[in-house]
Structures are given as structure tokens and as C-alpha cells.
Amino acid sequence: MQQATAAIRVLAPEALQDLISALAATRVVLGPVRRDGAIVYDEISRLDDLPAGWTDRQEAGQYRLEPRTDAALFGYAVGPHSWKQFLLPPREVLFTTRQTADGLDFLPPPAEERTYAFIGVRACELAAIAVQDKVLRDGPYADTAYAARRENAFIVAVNCGTAAPTCFCASMNTGPKAAAGYDIALTELLDGRHEFLAEAGSEAGEALLAALPSRPASAGDLAAAEAVTVNTAAAQTRALNTENLPAQLAAAANHPHWQEVAQRCLSCGNCTMVCPTCFCTTVADHTDLTTADAQRVRSWDSCFTLDFSYLHGGSVRQSTAARYRQWLTHKLSTWVEQFGTMGCVGCGRCITWCPTGIDLVAEATALREAQNGNS
Numbered sequence: 001m002q003q004a005t006a007a008i009r010v011l012a013p014e015a016l017q018d019l020i021s022a023l024a025a026t027r028v029v030l031g032p033v034r035r036d037g038a039i040v041y042d043e044i045s046r047l048d049d050l051p052a053g054w055t056d057r058q059e060a061g062q063y064r065l066e067p068r069t070d071a072a073l074f075g076y077a078v079g080p081h082s083w084k085q086f087l088l089p090p091r092e093v094l095f096t097t098r099q100t101a102d103g104l105d106f107l108p109p110p111a112e113e114r115t116y117a118f119i120g121v122r123a124c125e126l127a128a129i130a131v132q133d134k135v136l137r138d139g140p141y142a143d144t145a146y147a148a149r150r151e152n153a154f155i156v157a158v159n160c161g162t163a164a165p166t167c168f169c170a171s172m173n174t175g176p177k178a179a180a181g182y183d184i185a186l187t188e189l190l191d192g193r194h195e196f197l198a199e200a201g202s203e204a205g206e207a208l209l210a211a212l213p214s215r216p217a218s219a220g221d222l223a224a225a226e227a228v229t230v231n232t233a234a235a236q237t238r239a240l241n242t243e244n245l246p247a248q249l250a251a252a253a254n255h256p257h258w259q260e261v262a263q264r265c266l267s268c269g270n271c272t273m274v275c276p277t278c279f280c281t282t283v284a285d286h287t288d289l290t291t292a293d294a295q296r297v298r299s300w301d302s303c304f305t306l307d308f309s310y311l312h313g314g315s316v317r318q319s320t321a322a323r324y325r326q327w328l329t330h331k332l333s334t335w336v337e338q339f340g341t342m343g344c345v346g347c348g349r350c351i352t353w354c355p356t357g358i359d360l361v362a363e364a365t366a367l368r369e370a371q372n373g374n375s
Helices: 015-024 123-137 144-152 203-210 219-234 245-251 257-262 270-274 320-339 360-371
Strands: 005-011 028-035 038-043 054-059 062-067 091-100 103-107 116-121 154-159 184-189 195-200 215-217 281-287 293-300
Touching: 005 015, 005 219, 015 028, 015 116, 015 203, 038 054, 038 062, 116 123, 123 144, 123 154, 123 320, 154 219, 184 203, 184 219, 195 203, 195 219, 245 320, 245 360, 257 320, 257 360, 320 360
Parallel strands: 028 116, 116 154, 154 184
Antiparallel strands: 005 195, 005 215, 028 038, 054 062, 091 103, 091 293, 184 195, 281 293
């Protein structure tokens, strides 16, 4: 049995207000809120802003909120929002041009003045942020704006105590327990009490945790917290077998199953918009009515749009089957070649928010079985 340690603390729910207030002194604090029939991420300032006593019910193409029988603050899985919207905004001005008597001036966008604190980041979302770090911050073509936002972000993770039927992070080795990438990690304990086990993951997190009202964690507290994530992993009903999956998907590039999926796919791009790892964007130039000023604006885009693969007079992926194949094989196959990791973290958002309930796990499994001669 693990020994009791003073380095890991136990907090009462009221102590989270002290946490929020301390972070709000220097940062914009963002966390889960209940709005428009979903749990989304937005600015918070009070403990009451959190979705106490609410959970989500999810399945392929289905999402709804329901009241819980307790006052859990983080008793849900994940909603349509991801933290990507704050680190890689849906719309961002890259530069402005201004015509003057001496020529054309290029003006960079104003420096980002706000720094963020994220509260309620799940293990799969930490894994998604790590994927985007590899692409947008640590790669050969770093996005300086992303890197600046990421460098200054303070992350309070929450280990999952609830698994939606669409979750499959355990099979992706990305959850439900946060392993790294956080400043403080919380586990909500609801075993006849309501407390939080808190563990620091950085010097900044350790300093803040030390300033909060708390008590040292006992061996019983540690065991209770471990049971939360073990039980959550065991409750997951979906699992993706990733062994040799990139090679098998690559070999299935011309399999007729892609056409079967295309009969259901609307090419709406919902899966890419809710995905916490998708980073595809497009740029467009806009001028004012005088044509003296212009802006280059970057916006989220999707591989499901015809224009995304427009080259020399036409799209190179004109069929729905080709666009779905591009998305799935990039996530689970070519992403590994490019970045050394899969582009899927098992959050299940693409399954929940697909209007026709297309299931990434089911489709990848079907293609694997087809390659193995089972269909």
C-alpha cells in the first residue's frame, strides 16, 4: 500500500474557490460551465460557475445533460468544446497591411496580453495539447502565437470519474488518469464524502497548492483516488486496437468499405471542429472599403471541405469517400509517420457529435478486419 505523503494534499470543494481567485489575480480563468444544453468551456470566476450536479449522456450522434444524484463538480465526460479554441483560436489575424504615401506597411497583430488558466482539463485533453505542441510549437515551423499562449498557460487537470459510452482513452493510453503536462491534478472523491485529492505537477503548481487550505493525503485517500480512475477505465465500453493499425489502414486505401461509410457521411466537418487535435486552417485576405487597409486572417478549416484540397482548378478529393478516408487515415496512420504519435486521443467527441453517428472505432475496426480477411 502507498504511504501517506504531505506532498499530495486533500482539498474541500470550497478550496477550489481559493484556487480560482488566486489564478484570476494574474490570468483569465477558463473552466466548464453549463450553457445551451451542453457543458462548454468559458471564463469563470466563482465556484458556482462550475456545472455542479450535472452529467452528460452520450452515444453515437447523441448528447444530453442530466442531473446527478450528488453535487459533483466534474461529474461528466467531455462536451463539444476543447481547449484548442484558446490556444489556436478559430479566427486569428496574422498581419495587417496599410497603404501610405511611402508605400505599404506590414503590421503584426498586437501581442497577446492575456494569459490563461485552464481548470478541468481531462487526461485525453492533455494528450491532445501535447500532440498540438509537437506540431505547432516544437516542429520545424513553429507558430509563435500558439507557443506564447501555451508557454504561459496554467493547467489544472481533473482525473476522470465518469466515462461516457463514446470514451476509449484507456485503449489509446491517454487516460483516464493524467500522467503529465499539468500544474495541478485533481481527483474528485465522492465515496461518502466530497473532497479533492490534489497533486502538483510543476513548481508553479506546488507553490499554489501550498497556499490553499488543505490537509496531507493519507494512504486511504491515495487508494480512493486510484480507485476512481481504475473504475473509470473499466467502465469504458469502446476500445480501439492500435496494434499495426497504421499499416493496415494504409493497405486498405482502396477497400470498398470507404464507399459504405460515404453513404452516411454528410461531409459536414463536425468531427474536425470538435476534435481536440485537428489543426488544419486556411487563410484569406480581406480589405476595407477604401482598399487602404487589408488583413490576412487564418481560420479553422476541415479536410471535409472541397476547397481544402483545391489545387490548380479543382479538388483532389472530390468524393465524400476520399475525404473521409483522408481524415481517418491521417488520424490513425500517416500522423504516426509525420509526428510519431496518433492524432486521436480517444475522447470520443467525433462519435458523439457526428449527426449520423459514424463511429471511428467501428470503422477502423471494420477496415482492420477486412484486411485480415474477416469480411
